[in-house]
Amino acid sequence: MVDTLLEAIDIHKFFGKQHVLKGISLDVKIGETKVIIGPSGSGKSTFLRCLNLLIKPDRGKIFFEGIDIVSGRVDLHIIRQKIGFVFQQFNLFTHLTALENIMIGLTKVKKLSKQDALRIAKESLLSVGITEDLWNKYPAQLSGGQQQRVAIARAIAMEPRLLLLDEPTSALDPELTVEVLKVLEKLSKNRITMIIVTHELGFAMRVADEVIFMEDGKIVERGSPDKVLLNPEKDRTKIFISKLMELYKMERSRA
Amino acid sequence: MTNLIDIIVNYGPSLAEAFKLTLELSFISFLLGFLGGIALATLNLLSPKHLKIFIRILIDLIRGTPMTVQLFFIYYALPTFGIKLDPFISALIAMSINSSVYQSEYLRTAINSIPRTQWEAALSLGFTKFSSWIHIVIHQVLRIALPALTNELIYIIKFSSIAYFVTLPELVYVAELIGSKTFAYIEVYMVVAFFYITVAFILSEIMEHIYKKLSVQGLTTSLT
Numbered sequence: 001m002v003d004t005l006l007e008a009i010d011i012h013k014f015f016g017k018q019h020v021l022k023g024i025s026l027d028v029k030i031g032e033t034k035v036i037i038g039p040s041g042s043g044k045s046t047f048l049r050c051l052n053l054l055i056k057p058d059r060g061k062i063f064f065e066g067i068d069i070v071s072g073r074v075d076l077h078i079i080r081q082k083i084g085f086v087f088q089q090f091n092l093f094t095h096l097t098a099l100e101n102i103m104i105g106l107t108k109v110k111k112l113s114k115q116d117a118l119r120i121a122k123e124s125l126l127s128v129g130i131t132e133d134l135w136n137k138y139p140a141q142l143s144g145g146q147q148q149r150v151a152i153a154r155a156i157a158m159e160p161r162l163l164l165l166d167e168p169t170s171a172l173d174p175e176l177t178v179e180v181l182k183v184l185e186k187l188s189k190n191r192i193t194m195i196i197v198t199h200e201l202g203f204a205m206r207v208a209d210e211v212i213f214m215e216d217g218k219i220v221e222r223g224s225p226d227k228v229l230l231n232p233e234k235d236r237t238k239i240f241i242s243k244l245m246e247l248y249k250m251e252r253s254r255a
Numbered sequence: 256m257t258n259l260i261d262i263i264v265n266y267g268p269s270l271a272e273a274f275k276l277t278l279e280l281s282f283i284s285f286l287l288g289f290l291g292g293i294a295l296a297t298l299n300l301l302s303p304k305h306l307k308i309f310i311r312i313l314i315d316l317i318r319g320t321p322m323t324v325q326l327f328f329i330y331y332a333l334p335t336f337g338i339k340l341d342p343f344i345s346a347l348i349a350m351s352i353n354s355s356v357y358q359s360e361y362l363r364t365a366i367n368s369i370p371r372t373q374w375e376a377a378l379s380l381g382f383t384k385f386s387s388w389i390h391i392v393i394h395q396v397l398r399i400a401l402p403a404l405t406n407e408l409i410y411i412i413k414f415s416s417i418a419y420f421v422t423l424p425e426l427v428y429v430a431e432l433i434g435s436k437t438f439a440y441i442e443v444y445m446v447v448a449f450f451y452i453t454v455a456f457i458l459s460e461i462m463e464h465i466y467k468k469l470s471v472q473g474l475t476t477s478l479t
Contacts, residue, residue, distance in 0.1 A: 052379060054375055054378060054379065077378075077381050077382070077383050078381065080378060080379055080380070080381045081380070081381030083379075084379070085375075085376075085379035087372060087375070087376065089372060091372045091373065091375065091376040092376070093373065093376065093377075093391055093395075094373070094395060094471060094473050094474040095394050095395050095398060095471045095474050104380075104390060104391065105380040105381065105382075108382065108386060108390045109380055109381040109382055109386075110381075138471055138472055138473060139473055140471075140472040140473025140474075141472060141473075154380070155379075155380075158380060158381070
């Protein structure tokens, strides 16, 4: 119990009359990597946004470091500093360079000095393989893969306790996907606690401590990657995985 | 032609003096309007729903009445309540309030054009809504709104001529005076037009330069 970083219990969310999340529970221990898979519209992204309260759940509890963060008696902004978020569409600040994108959170939220922020920003950019020639480029001048790596650097520079990644490679072509997945694999090896929504099965096999298959706002199946990805029990999981596998093989054969 | 030269030689200095007053009134109004616009946009962004409705009504009220009427109200009606203001201050108040409302609308349009995801990214880093606005979104908003604000600045310089109605000796007022004295209306108004056009041209060049300088690929210009 001591090393449980985050515990979500019976999370429900409605968008109007639509019941998007129908009781999702999940707990993450320090150093773990959890992978959530599932068809689009299954509520994965909504669930992830509930965890850092970008979306407020309608029912259920979320404990982060033992504190109930849904009750409203906590400072959300302090909690969010400890939970990094990486978006499908990168969402770098369009008017800031790669370096500035990382520094702004450090100087304005963490109140670090400019020199410290600059040092940390450079370190984290280098750690995701963004070299000096790209530091002063604006997001629009970077490739998708570079943008996403900057976005990851921006998140990890804040030294979050937990990193949430919402389909971080879905907007990238296969070649760029590889460079981003390599970075994420490194983070996972370094025992950064992560929850990743992804369709990259090979990646999930390598990094996941647990794979969770979601559909229609519910968890259908969960367990080790071997179990869920290779020997799924439920029919629905089998069909979904086999479709993904087909796609995966097609991409492999093309590459 | 000789008339025009006569007018320039004899009345050039007083017209220039009047134009200085026009510019003073316009620039201060624009600046106050800018601050007011930012304040209104910020309030509108951060306030709860019922306050938003109140701001909306206020904006529609001011936008829906002619500035001349507002100016007359301030200059001629307020003294009834014991508030007596001189022409310059009256015009300044009317123009600033008016410009605040218009500038807040330009800013609101720009705010609406910023994707929700930019806010999400800021919030995820631990920014509050207010600090997301001040440290991140407003910088994008101002870049996008700059052409509209330039328009407003040029507009307000021309619109400052309504101060004529409350006897402020700005450019149009003085021109009218000279015209009635010399009957060289065409020549006087040619000089007046020249003043307005020159300043409008210079300002739009300066603002264009600033716009280009602040422009960021992917925000204010397309990606292609």
